[in-house]
Amino acid sequence: MSILESKIPEGPLEEKWSRHKSNIKVVSPANKRKLDIIVVGTGLGGASAAASLGELGYNVKAFCYQDSPRRAHSIAAQGGINAAKNYQNDNDSVFRLFYDTIKGGDYRAREANVYRLAEVSPNIIDQCVAQGVPFGREYGGTLANRSFGGVLVSRTFYARGQTGQQLLIGAYQAMNRQISKGNVTMYSRHEMLDIVKIDGKARGIIARDLVTGEIKRFGAHAVVVATGGYGNVFFLSTNAMGSNGSAAWQCYKKGAFMSNPCFVQIHPTCIPVHGTQQSKLTLMSESLRNDGRVWVPKKKEDVEKLRKGEIKANDIPDEDRDFYLERRYPSYGNLVPRDVASRAAKERCDAGFGVNAEGKAVFLDFKYSIERLGKDVIEARYGNLFQMYEKITDADPYKEPMMIYPAIHYTMGGTWVDYNLMTTVPGLYSIGEANFSDHGANRLGASALMQGLADGYFILPYTIGDYLADEIMTPRIDTSSSEFEEAEKAVTGRIEKLFNIKGSKTVDHFHKKLGNIMWDYVGMSRNAEDLQKAVKQIRELREEFWADVRIPGELNNLNPELEKAGRVADFFDIGELIALDALNRNESCGGHFREESATEEGEAKRDDENFTYVSCWEYKKEGQDPELHKEELVFENVKLTQRSYK
Amino acid sequence: MADKILKKLNIKVWRQNSASEKGRFETYPIENISTGASFLEMMDILNEELINEGKDPVAFDHDCREGICGTCSLYINGRPHGPDTEVTTCQLHMRKFKDGQTITIEPWRAAAFPVIKDLVVERSAFDKILQAGGFVSVNTGGVPDGNAIPVSYDDAEESMDAAACIGCGACVAACKNSSAMLFVSAKVSHLAKLPQGKVEAKRRARSMIAKMDELGFGGCTNTGACEVECPKSISISNIARLNREYLVARFSE
Numbered sequence: 001m002s003i004l005e006s007k008i009p010e011g012p013l014e015e016k017w018s019r020h021k022s023n024i025k026v027v028s029p030a031n032k033r034k035l036d037i038i039v040v041g042t043g044l045g046g047a048s049a050a051a052s053l054g055e056l057g058y059n060v061k062a063f064c065y066q067d068s069p070r071r072a073h074s075i076a077a078q079g080g081i082n083a084a085k086n087y088q089n090d091n092d093s094v095f096r097l098f099y100d101t102i103k104g105g106d107y108r109a110r111e112a113n114v115y116r117l118a119e120v121s122p123n124i125i126d127q128c129v130a131q132g133v134p135f136g137r138e139y140g141g142t143l144a145n146r147s148f149g150g151v152l153v154s155r156t157f158y159a160r161g162q163t164g165q166q167l168l169i170g171a172y173q174a175m176n177r178q179i180s181k182g183n184v185t186m187y188s189r190h191e192m193l194d195i196v197k198i199d200g201k202a203r204g205i206i207a208r209d210l211v212t213g214e215i216k217r218f219g220a221h222a223v224v225v226a227t228g229g230y231g232n233v234f235f236l237s238t239n240a241m242g243s244n245g246s247a248a249w250q251c252y253k254k255g256a257f258m259s260n261p262c263f264v265q266i267h268p269t270c271i272p273v274h275g276t277q278q279s280k281l282t283l284m285s286e287s288l289r290n291d292g293r294v295w296v297p298k299k300k301e302d303v304e305k306l307r308k309g310e311i312k313a314n315d316i317p318d319e320d321r322d323f324y325l326e327r328r329y330p331s332y333g334n335l336v337p338r339d340v341a342s343r344a345a346k347e348r349c350d351a352g353f354g355v356n357a358e359g360k361a362v363f364l365d366f367k368y369s370i371e372r373l374g375k376d377v378i379e380a381r382y383g384n385l386f387q388m389y390e391k392i393t394d395a396d397p398y399k400e401p402m403m404i405y406p407a408i409h410y411t412m413g414g415t416w417v418d419y420n421l422m423t424t425v426p427g428l429y430s431i432g433e434a435n436f437s438d439h440g441a442n443r444l445g446a447s448a449l450m451q452g453l454a455d456g457y458f459i460l461p462y463t464i465g466d467y468l469a470d471e472i473m474t475p476r477i478d479t480s481s482s483e484f485e486e487a488e489k490a491v492t493g494r495i496e497k498l499f500n501i502k503g504s505k506t507v508d509h510f511h512k513k514l515g516n517i518m519w520d521y522v523g524m525s526r527n528a529e530d531l532q533k534a535v536k537q538i539r540e541l542r543e544e545f546w547a548d549v550r551i552p553g554e555l556n557n558l559n560p561e562l563e564k565a566g567r568v569a570d571f572f573d574i575g576e577l578i579a580l581d582a583l584n585r586n587e588s589c590g591g592h593f594r595e596e597s598a599t600e601e602g603e604a605k606r607d608d609e610n611f612t613y614v615s616c617w618e619y620k621k622e623g624q625d626p627e628l629h630k631e632e633l634v635f636e637n638v639k640l641t642q643r644s645y646k
Numbered sequence: 647m648a649d650k651i652l653k654k655l656n657i658k659v660w661r662q663n664s665a666s667e668k669g670r671f672e673t674y675p676i677e678n679i680s681t682g683a684s685f686l687e688m689m690d691i692l693n694e695e696l697i698n699e700g701k702d703p704v705a706f707d708h709d710c711r712e713g714i715c716g717t718c719s720l721y722i723n724g725r726p727h728g729p730d731t732e733v734t735t736c737q738l739h740m741r742k743f744k745d746g747q748t749i750t751i752e753p754w755r756a757a758a759f760p761v762i763k764d765l766v767v768e769r770s771a772f773d774k775i776l777q778a779g780g781f782v783s784v785n786t787g788g789v790p791d792g793n794a795i796p797v798s799y800d801d802a803e804e805s806m807d808a809a810a811c812i813g814c815g816a817c818v819a820a821c822k823n824s825s826a827m828l829f830v831s832a833k834v835s836h837l838a839k840l841p842q843g844k845v846e847a848k849r850r851a852r853s854m855i856a857k858m859d860e861l862g863f864g865g866c867t868n869t870g871a872c873e874v875e876c877p878k879s880i881s882i883s884n885i886a887r888l889n890r891e892y893l894v895a896r897f898s899e
Contacts, residue, residue, distance in 0.1 A: 048786075051786065052785075052786040055785045055786055066709060066715075066717065067707060067717065067768070067769055067770070068716075068769065068770065068772065068773050068813065069773075070716070070773075070813055071709055071710075071715040071716060071717050072715075073709070073710060073715070075710065075714050075715050076710045076712050076714050076715065085792070087793065123787075125792045126789050126790065126791055126792045127786060127787075127789055128792075129789070129792040129795060129842070130782065130784045130789035130790070130795075130842055131781070131782050131784060131842070132781075132782045132805075132836065132837050132840050132842045132843045134797075134802050134805040134806040134809050134836065134839075134840065135792075135802070136802065137797050137798070137799050137802040138799065139798075139799045140796070141796025141797055141798055141799070142793045142796060143792050143793055159806060159809075160806060162714065162810065165714055165810075165812075166806075166809060169809065172776075173776065173780060173781035173782070174781060174784075174786070176773070176776050176777040176780060176781055177777075177781045177783060179777050180777045180778065180779075186773070188770065188773075211762055238712075240709040240710045240711070240715065241708060241709055241710075241711060242709050274649070274680070274682050275649075275680055275682065275683075277680065277683060277687055277690075277691055278683075278687060279684075279686070279687050279690050279711070280684075280687075280711040280712075282711070282712050283712070309648065387732070388712070388713065388737070391713075391730070391733055391737050391739065392684075392737065392739065393682075394682075394739070394741060457786045457787075458786070458787075461786065506694055506697045506698065508690070508694060509694075550697060552696075552697050552700075552701070552702050552703060553702050553703070557663070557664060557763065558664075558705055558762055558763040558766060559705075560703075560705055561697065561703060
C-alpha cells in the first residue's frame, strides 16, 4: 500500500475520463447547499473553480491577496491558449495535443492526466466564447488561430497579446455573477497562512486580513489551493511581485507531498537584467519567435565594440552574425521549445558572446521579417509588445533588434495530486500551476491557460463531488475547535517571531541573496557540486534571516514588508527543496539540465531507466531532511524517445 | 538610449497611516537613480533606504509590473500614472524625469476610493459595479461550439478595444467629478458589441449605472480627462454607447 494512490482509471486512454465520471459519486443539489468549499487564489484556476462550484450550488469562499480577484497573475499571460479544435483542418486532434504535451514535457508527466487535459480543451474555448471573451476572428466571423513553439499545427486561440487578461476577466465575471447571487463570498486582501486539519482532513484555513492585520479562521468541508507557482524563489522572475509559494508550502508542511520541485521553466525571451537595482523581469511573448531571428556576433571583436557602444547591431553584416538556433537546430530553428532556446542563449553568453554591457543578452531581430512582410504586418502582429519593449528599454525594435535573455517564468513542479486533483491530505485539492500534474519537465507555450481553466471549469467541479458525497452528514465546520485554536496560535506566533527579530537588514536584502544563490547554482545548468553548495548556502542565509531581518511598521495595519517577510521565509525552504530535488534527479530532462547527463553535443540526456518517476517529497519536521517517495510513470500509449529538434 | 544617473531627486509623497488618520506630505531626498530604472524600482530603492534609516516605508499598490494587472495607482506630478502616455505607473521610467526635480506622489483621490494607507486606496467599488451586471449570464457547460456564434472581425476588434480596460481607476482619479463612466462604459461596450452579450445589454447597463451612482461616483460632464489619462487608451466613444444603451433601457422600462 502506498499513500501515493494516483487513482488513474482503468481502461483505454481515450475512455478513462468518461468512465471515471460515470463511476464517481455525485452530491444532490439540496446537499450542495450545506457544503462549504474554500478556494485560495483567484487566477484562471481559482476563479473558474469558484464560479463553477458556486453555479453548482456549493457555498464558496474565495481568497486572494490582491485588492481584487481580477489582478491575479494569470492576467499577464500574453500569447494564447491551446485547444484541439482542429478548426484549421491541419490534422490536429485530442491525441496530437496529448502527444505534443507529453513529448514537450520530456516524458515526465502522467499520460492519463495529460490526455484528459487535451480532451476537455475544446470545451474551454466554447465556454470562453459564450462568456464574451473577444478572441481574434477571421473576416468570416470564425475563430482565428496562431502557432506556438514545439508543435506542427495551428491550435492557439488568442485575444491580441492579452489572452490571459481576457480569459481571466471571463472567469472573474463568471465569479462576480456568483458573488452577486450570494453563492461565492470574496475575501480580497486576505492571505492564507495555514491550512487546518481535523481528523486528518482539510477543514479550513487561517488567513490574515492584510488591511487590519487581523488573523481570521475560516472553516469548510474542502479546501482548494490555486495559488500558482513558486518562481519568485529566484527573486528576479516574470512572476508578479506578490506571487508566492506560501500557501502550497503550508500544505506541504501539513502533509501534502511536493512533486518535482526542480522542474522550473526558464523562458528564453525576456528583457535582460540591467544593473543591480532591478525588482522584476518582463516577458516578451514566445510568439515573437515566429518572426524574429535570434543571433549573436560571430567575432569577439564585434562583441567588444557592441559592449563599448562603438558599433550598433545593424553595423554587423549578415555573414558575421551567428544565428545559433538555426545553426544548431535546422528543422525547428527559432521555434525550438523554451528549455532548448534558453540553454542555447546561455551557452553563447557563457562563451563570451553576450551583446549587452553585462554580457547577458542576445539579439532577437525583426529586420528580416520587416523586409519580407513590411512593417505594417509586423506591427499588426506584435504592436503592443513592441510598444512595451520601447517603453521599458527606450529602444525601437522596428529599427534595431531587441535584446533578450532567459528568465524564470513558470514552475512545472508543485503539489502532488491524484487523478481527482486531490493532494495526499484528504479534502485538500490543488489546481492550475500550483499542482505538478500536466507539464512534466517542460511546459509548452499556451498550455498554462489551458490547464488552469480545464482544472477549474471541467475537472474539479466533477471530482470534488466524489469526496464531498461522503461529507453530507458533516455539519458546518466549527472554527472554535482546538485544531483551529492551535493553528491560529502557530500563525500568530510565527508572525510575532518574525516581527520581533528587529534586525539590521531588509527582507529584500535576503531575497536578492537567495535569488543569486538559486540563479547561480540551481538555474539553467546544474551539477552535483553546485547543488550541494546551494543547499549549504541557503541554510546559512536562512539562519541569518531569522536572526537579522528587519520588519518595520505595525502588526495590525497594512504592512507589505511583513507580508514579504513571511513569503521569503518560505522561499528559503522551497529553494532548499528545489536544490535537493535537482540533486536527486541525476538526469537531464526538459527544463532540468544536469551537466553530468549530457550528450557529446551538449544536449540534454534523459535517463529513463532510473528516473521515469515523479519525485514526491514528504515533509518530516523542521531541521530534518524530507523523505522521497516515487510515483513510477507508466507509458502505455507513447514510446519514449530522446527529444530531437534538429 | 544609454542610461544616465539622476544624481538627486526630491520625492514629495503623501503619508497617511490609516483611513481614519489625517494625512500629510513628506519629502525625502534620493540620490543616484538610473534613468533606466522604472518608477516603482525608484520607490523600492526609497523604501529600502527608509527601512535602513529606521523609518516606515511608503505603502503603494503594485503587482505584475508589466502594465496589465491594474494594481499600481499613483498620481504623479498631477497626473494618474505620471508624465508619459499609454503607460501604467509600473511602466513609467525615470528617464521621464530631470536631475534635481521634485516629484509629487499622491494616492487616487475620490470619495469612492478611500485611502487605506499612504498611497494605497480601496477600489472594491469597481468590483461591486461589475458584480451588479458586468457579465454574460451563462453557466459552465451546455454552451454551443465556439464557431457556432460568428462574430465579425470589426465587432471583435471593437469589443477587444473596450475589454482592454485594466480596472486601475485612473479615469476616476483624472475626473474632476470622480466619475466612473469610462470604466462602466468599457465593460458595457465590451459585452454589448458581441452577440453573446447583447441579450442582456439593457439590463446590464441599467444595473451597473444604478450601482455606480449608489457607490458615490460623480456624473460625467464630458471633459475627456479620463480618455487622456487611460493607460489603455479606452475611448470616450464608449460613454456615448453606454448613454445610448441606458436611454434605450430606460424607455423600455
